[in-house]
Amino acid sequence: MERCPQCRARLKGKTVCGRCETDLDIVQTVEATADILARKAVKSLLADDFPAAAKLAATAWKLQASPFHRALAGFIEKKYHDDLLDHPRQSDPVEELIF
Numbered sequence: 001m002e003r004c005p006q007c008r009a010r011l012k013g014k015t016v017c018g019r020c021e022t023d024l025d026i027v028q029t030v031e032a033t034a035d036i037l038a039r040k041a042v043k044s045l046l047a048d049d050f051p052a053a054a055k056l057a058a059t060a061w062k063l064q065a066s067p068f069h070r071a072l073a074g075f076i077e078k079k080y081h082d083d084l085l086d087h088p089r090q091s092d093p094v095e096e097l098i099f
């Protein structure tokens with residue numbers, strides 16, 4: 001997070017905004033968690049574990065609704081869906097993607 005979501009001041013790595021004094025520690029922790037989950041989603045994708053990748057990416061997107069997280073979740077969901085069409089499974093339905 002580069003700017004304060006309240007007043008748009010630059011944060012310069014700080015957790016408390018220098019202008020409006022909003023404490024952004026929790027927000028920044030949630031953002032960091034979303035990034036960690038997104039990285040784990042990519043690792044799962046590279047390991048062809050589409051169900052895990054889809055769940056991790058969807059959770060990351062829920063935590064941080066950024067264009068990147070939305071694109072990642074959409075991409076992985078499509079890969080998972082395409083994989084299910086190519087290799088149908090009985091115990092792993094597409095509905096698992098819906099939380």
Ligand SMILES: [Zn+2]
Pocket residue numbers: 004005006007008009017018019020021022
């Ligand atoms: Zn501020």
